Amino acid sequence: MSEKEKLLNPDPGVCVPWQVKVDEIGEFPGNEEISKKEWEKLDDFAYNFIWFWAQR
Template sequence: MSEKEKLLNPNPGVCVPWEVKLEEFENFPGNEEIVKKEWEKLDDFAYNFIWFWAQR
């Protein structure tokens, strides 16, 4: 499986991987690790929210 296919089919528990989101920025201003940590928390919340409502 190519790297592009892995990004299009993320691991369970992930809606949009950080690597995909990072591609949207040309030059990332600031500390990437802080933003990555917050993005992963937000993405986890979104995944769980969708999962909760899909199971109802």
Template sequence: MLPQWLVMDSKKWSFHEELRKWEGMMEGSESLQADGTATVKRPPGTCFPWEEKVKDLPPIQGDAELVQRVWRNIDALGYMYIWQVLLSF
């Protein structure tokens, strides 16, 4: 038996539609609406927004702005890596 995403019913298969479904499943912070649009609950280009991550960290003793900038840079690199792997293979 084939996985459901491989089964082609009477409708035409769309790569972008399937990609949106997989993104929603992997990230967990998107919800796919009935009309096919996605509602994103985080800024574009991020995996874990700073506003959520800072809640998990102990109080910052030093320069909080520096920690925030470093976190956002590292998070953006992770986001780009995921997309590069997805598009390369």
């Protein structure tokens, strides 16, 4: 699977991969590792929230 296909079809448990967000933002101001960690936590929460409501 190519990198573009992987970004369009993210791994299970991911709504929007970090790399897609970085591409949208462009040049990143600040510490990218801190933001990446927080984005992944937020994305995980969103995925689980959607999954919970879809299973009801």
